Amino acid sequence: MASAGLDPLSGPFANVGEQGLAEFRFTVDAINKRGGVLGGRKLEVIGFDNKVSPQESLNQLKRVIDQDIRYITQGNSSAVAGALIEAVNRHNERNPGKEILYLNYAAVDPAFTNDKCSFWHFRFDANADMKMESLTTWMAGQKNIKKVYLLNQDYSFGHAVKKAARELLARKRPDIQIVGDDLHPLGKVSDFAPYVAKIKASGADGVITGNWGNDMSLLVKAGREAGLDVIWYTYYAGGLGTPTAMGEAAAGKVKIIAEYHSNVANNKAAKWDADYRKQAPKGNPDFYFLRGKIMWDMFAKALNQAKSADAKAVALALEGMKHEGELGEVEMRKSDHQLIQPLYIMTLVKSAAKGGPKEAKIDLEGSGLAPVTEARLEAYTSAQPTSCAMKRP
Amino acid sequence: MEFFLVQTLNGISYGLLLFMLSSGLTLVFSLMGVLNFAHASFYMLGAYFAFQVSAKIGFWPALVAAPLLVGAIGMLVERWGLRQVHKHGHVAELLFTFGLAYLIEEAVHLIWGRSAVEYRVPAELDGPLFRIIGSQYPIYRGFMMLVSVTVLVTIWLALTRTRIGLVIQAALTHPQTVEALGHNVPRVFMLVFGGGCALAGLAGVIGGNAFVTEPGMAAAVGPIIFVIVVVGGMGSLAGAFVASLLIGCMQTFAVSLDWSLAGIKISQVAPVLPYLLMVLLLIFRPKGLMGTREG
Amino acid sequence: MTYQPLNLGRWIIWGGAALLFAAAPHLFPGGFALTMLTQMGVMILFALSYNMLLGQGGMLSFGHAVYSGLGAYVTVHALNQIGAGTFYLPVPLLPLVGGIAGLAFGLLFGYVTTKRAGTTFALISLGIGEMVFACVLMFPGFFGGEAGISTNRMVGQPFLGLTFGPGIQVYYLVALWCFLGMAGMFALTQTPLGRMANAVRDNPERAEFVGYNTRHVRFLQLVLSSFFAGVSGALSCINFEIVSAENVSAIRSGGVLLATFIGGVPFFFGPVIGAIVFVFFIVALSGFTKAWLLYLGLFFVLIVVYAPGGIASLILMQFPVIRAGRWRELALPYALAALAGLVALAGLIGLVEMVYRLSDQGVSTVLQLLGMSFDARSAPPWIAFGAILAAGLASLRAAARRVGERWGAIQLELQAQAAA
Structure with missing residues (x-):
């Protein structure tokens, strides 16, 4: 039973797409070894290169449809995800009986499980607002935070982070002063020194940013050079070359909100993580997407429960499903198809090998920076009400 | 006040780096009439070579070796590529370098992968240069300025005080005469092209670790240096210098000011400002700041 | 009008x-x-x-x-x-x-x-x-x-x-x-x-x-x-x-x-x-x-x-020759050049694909080509594809020269005919 993974496999973000695919294949192999789905059928993930372009994704979607594949998964870029949701809706409306199901593992624009929610879309990552909800819940208890600065990329996701941060901080810690709020163009800034000078002048003790990729690493690097002493509250400082670029000087300064890291306590995925590392592609050893494993496990379960490979039946089995995840129970909420799962705030510190704390066993990308848990936020902390009015077929 | 000073220094150091890039481009353009579209790709190559060399033997050898390597590649490109297309005219030459930019980017993907490589500022240049009240200014920024200024003064002296410099200057305006006087003009072209590439490579060596060394760095900086060449006036070195500093400072200060217009902050539009400047200049002064010719 | x-x-x-x-x-x-x-x-x-x-x-x-x-x-x-x-x-x-x-x-x-x-x-x-x-x-x-x-x-x-x-x-x-x-x-x-x-x-x-x-x-x-x-x-x-x-x-x-x-x-x-x-x-x-x-x-x-x-x-270059009915004389040189080109292309594709196999971490280093498989981590395929490419380029060069000579000769004759 084939599923299509639509992600960048060439161009500047190819490493991101490859990482996801490699982890998915590892998971799917394990499911097949357990006996597959629907009484012995094997799962398979076929990569389709969407070049992180919304248009090219629709092109590849046509290809997927031509090959009679009914399940797609995608994660990189909310722009692509938005286009795919609309395209899948249109396709399913125009081609009854040949429906397609879309499993989203990383595109976190809150709209997909709110205003733009779709019966055919399931999200296994906590959305941007949920992550901010958890992050601010934790920040509320940190009395030494007095002044924060918001710096985000000027596009839908950056706007979502900025808006959520403002609203939630005002509610949970009205005494925290927001001393600056800037949007910068996405991926166009090579010199962050001016921004850093501005943050410095504002007297902020923390910076909240949804930046990813180079925008993240350049920012932290420029901050280090100018001697900016702040804590970075981030979404995506944990992978894709960012730890490498930041270097050990970032130790203790960077917080990340995510559903998993390798040094988490009581990690039932520890053996899984280690096994993955043993066979992982060279240069990309980290196990990153626990939610990817959860996604495939739940998908396989849904297939077996539905006793059919029909997308609609599987979707009905998947919504509302509860699953014992490696780090606690998760639930695919029926009302908006959003997975509700526990989240972690982690701090990047020097790895144990470099003289850091002993729980910092496994570092990121061999950078000498390793994540340690700052706080675990149970699933209910991030669960937010939804404005989704799901149209069911 | 110290905020203003730090921002000015940031602007100047960025502007000087831009000038190191645009000076090579301008020299090649004014001498050969070729707009090297792959110029920013040579900047990228410089950074990657420096990363490789400094990982093996250290930053200081890399500072010398990487630009030389890039320059050598530039000369090879001129000798075996550009010279072949020269007969088809300037458009073909431009397109050749355009295709070359694609190839260099793919080659970089192949050899060094698609994400950023760990090219760091050397330990001896890592740290604050001076402190003004609360702000500190990194040594490396100072080092970047020092290198840029040194190189620029050297070029200026070489162009005005040495024999080969005089030949180059003469070949700029009167290639046939220079040829008739027994100088090997194609070889001069090759040297200048290689020299321009080496300058870009050097900019890559000092820019690659100050910012980030990754396959997208060429595409990020490319359009800006073309704007500088237009704004400064096609083929004018002095114009490129003024334009580089102007754009460097402009982008820095756009970020630091909190002015806003119609709900959009000026810091949000900072990257568009160079292009706006270019459009305005074309409407009011089509020659560019210091250009002498139109067309 | x-x-x-x-x-x-x-x-x-x-x-x-x-x-x-x-x-x-x-x-x-x-x-x-x-x-x-x-x-x-x-x-x-x-x-x-x-x-x-x-x-x-x-x-x-x-x-x-x-x-x-x-x-x-x-x-x-x-x-x-x-x-x-x-x-x-x-x-x-x-x-x-x-x-x-x-x-x-x-x-x-x-x-x-x-x-x-x-x-x-x-x-x-x-x-x-x-x-x-x-x-x-x-x-x-x-x-x-x-x-x-x-x-x-x-x-x-x-x-x-x-x-x-x-x-x-x-x-x-x-x-x-x-x-x-x-x-x-x-x-x-x-x-x-x-x-x-x-x-x-x-x-x-x-x-x-x-x-x-x-x-x-x-x-x-x-x-x-x-x-x-x-x-x-x-x-x-x-x-x-x-x-x-x-x-x-x-x-x-x-x-x-x-x-x-x-x-x-x-x-x-x-x-x-x-x-x-x-x-x-x-x-x-x-x-x-x-x-x-x-x-x-x-x-x-x-x-x-x-x-x-x-x-x-x-494509258009061929029309005068075809019109003059002389394309037969070029058929053999063209075929040879095409063959040499294909050989060079095969060598190039082999090399390029192997380089990609080595640099991309996500895929296996084994290259499947024309039903054969090559491991990019071993030396023989590199030598083989390199040799194929070199041979292809050398013969392409020779074939191209032959095409050029034949082509030039035909052009000269056609011009002479047109002038006469």
């Missing part, structure tokens, strides 16, 4: 083109082929409009996607408004909306860009392109930010029973507009403006002396070209049902330049060939190999160096 004989050849070519458009989906059945054909249609129109600048007007633009992209944005809003019931326009007429929008932006930006010619024009078009791209992300209200704006082409009443839901209907819509656009652009080359554009390209000073304002001619040519670019943008909007920042990006602008040049700038039909090849590279080849961008770049550089007239010039 001049005497104009009925140009039979021209009728045959245009009739053949129309027939090909009509028959293509039947010649290449299947959903994916249809997708590709539709995209080729859009790209053909876009490349032809680009060639109005580069080929006919001598203006090398690095920002042509601005016009098609903005045309597409206006179209997508129009389509959504039709969907919302604000006004009614049949879907087949939407490309006109895109065209007019493209034209309007052509008037606006063209005023600035056409102030200068040559290299400066190229740089300004690049700057304008970057500026528009940055603005698209800056004003998400109109442009929808990164995600762009999605739409649904099945709006309003079916037009003549067509809903434009199925891909085949969209293909024929694209084909029709592509054909109309081709005819329109060809007709333009025959007008005084088209001729003046050629003159301004070839010798601006003389054009000025004759009394034409060269800037004015460039401006007009650009505005008309942006109309057709806008039409192609509208068609891509109808096809994909989404318009995003990518539509105005430098990648698109660079792509159309590549496509046009590969096809052949000096010939009207050149860009058509180029568009077909280009879409094939991007859509089909990228499904087979990750190195498609490298192959495309190499192909482009080879064309620039060895055949600046593009594929079209290589």
Whole structure:
């Protein structure tokens, strides 16, 4: 039973797409070894290169449809995800009986499980607002935070982070002063020194940013050079070359909100993580997407429960499903198809090998920076009400 | 006040780096009439070579070796590529370098992968240069300025005080005469092209670790240096210098000011400002700041 | 009035083109082929409009996607408004909306860009392109930010029973507009403006002396070209049902330049060939190999160096020889050269694919090629492919020399005959 993974496999973000695919294949192999789905059928993930372009994704979607594949998964870029949701809706409306199901593992624009929610879309990552909800819940208890600065990329996701941060901080810690709020163009800034000078002048003790990729690493690097002493509250400082670029000087300064890291306590995925590392592609050893494993496990379960490979039946089995995840129970909420799962705030510190704390066993990308848990936020902390009015077929 | 000073220094150091890039481009353009579209790709190559060399033997050898390597590649490109297309005219030459930019980017993907490589500022240049009240200014920024200024003064002296410099200057305006006087003009072209590439490579060596060394760095900086060449006036070195500093400072200060217009902050539009400047200049002064010719 | 004989050849070519458009989906059945054909249609129109600048007007633009992209944005809003019931326009007429929008932006930006010619024009078009791209992300209200704006082409009443839901209907819509656009652009080359554009390209000073304002001619040519670019943008909007920042990006602008040049700038039909090849590279080849961008770049550089007239010039070069009935003499040298080329290509592909196998961590290092498998971590395949490439290149060189000699001899004889 084939599923299509639509992600960048060439161009500047190819490493991101490859990482996801490699982890998915590892998971799917394990499911097949357990006996597959629907009484012995094997799962398979076929990569389709969407070049992180919304248009090219629709092109590849046509290809997927031509090959009679009914399940797609995608994660990189909310722009692509938005286009795919609309395209899948249109396709399913125009081609009854040949429906397609879309499993989203990383595109976190809150709209997909709110205003733009779709019966055919399931999200296994906590959305941007949920992550901010958890992050601010934790920040509320940190009395030494007095002044924060918001710096985000000027596009839908950056706007979502900025808006959520403002609203939630005002509610949970009205005494925290927001001393600056800037949007910068996405991926166009090579010199962050001016921004850093501005943050410095504002007297902020923390910076909240949804930046990813180079925008993240350049920012932290420029901050280090100018001697900016702040804590970075981030979404995506944990992978894709960012730890490498930041270097050990970032130790203790960077917080990340995510559903998993390798040094988490009581990690039932520890053996899984280690096994993955043993066979992982060279240069990309980290196990990153626990939610990817959860996604495939739940998908396989849904297939077996539905006793059919029909997308609609599987979707009905998947919504509302509860699953014992490696780090606690998760639930695919029926009302908006959003997975509700526990989240972690982690701090990047020097790895144990470099003289850091002993729980910092496994570092990121061999950078000498390793994540340690700052706080675990149970699933209910991030669960937010939804404005989704799901149209069911 | 110290905020203003730090921002000015940031602007100047960025502007000087831009000038190191645009000076090579301008020299090649004014001498050969070729707009090297792959110029920013040579900047990228410089950074990657420096990363490789400094990982093996250290930053200081890399500072010398990487630009030389890039320059050598530039000369090879001129000798075996550009010279072949020269007969088809300037458009073909431009397109050749355009295709070359694609190839260099793919080659970089192949050899060094698609994400950023760990090219760091050397330990001896890592740290604050001076402190003004609360702000500190990194040594490396100072080092970047020092290198840029040194190189620029050297070029200026070489162009005005040495024999080969005089030949180059003469070949700029009167290639046939220079040829008739027994100088090997194609070889001069090759040297200048290689020299321009080496300058870009050097900019890559000092820019690659100050910012980030990754396959997208060429595409990020490319359009800006073309704007500088237009704004400064096609083929004018002095114009490129003024334009580089102007754009460097402009982008820095756009970020630091909190002015806003119609709900959009000026810091949000900072990257568009160079292009706006270019459009305005074309409407009011089509020659560019210091250009002498139109067309 | 001049005497104009009925140009039979021209009728045959245009009739053949129309027939090909009509028959293509039947010649290449299947959903994916249809997708590709539709995209080729859009790209053909876009490349032809680009060639109005580069080929006919001598203006090398690095920002042509601005016009098609903005045309597409206006179209997508129009389509959504039709969907919302604000006004009614049949879907087949939407490309006109895109065209007019493209034209309007052509008037606006063209005023600035056409102030200068040559290299400066190229740089300004690049700057304008970057500026528009940055603005698209800056004003998400109109442009929808990164995600762009999605739409649904099945709006309003079916037009003549067509809903434009199925891909085949969209293909024929694209084909029709592509054909109309081709005819329109060809007709333009025959007008005084088209001729003046050629003159301004070839010798601006003389054009000025004759009394034409060269800037004015460039401006007009650009505005008309942006109309057709806008039409192609509208068609891509109808096809994909989404318009995003990518539509105005430098990648698109660079792509159309590549496509046009590969096809052949000096010939009207050149860009058509180029568009077909280009879409094939991007859509089909990228499904087979990750190195498609490298192959495309190499192909482009080879064309620039060895055949600046593009594929079209290589084809047209053969006609005089065929007409003189001497192609048999070239058949053997050509076959040998093709064989040598294939050998070199095989060696190159082997090497490139192995390099990709080594550098990409996600895939195994074992390369499957022609039913054989090679491990990129062992030395023998490298030596083998290297040797194949070297042998191929050496024999290609020899074969090319032979072709050149034979070709030169035939040309000399033909010229002598013509003179006699």
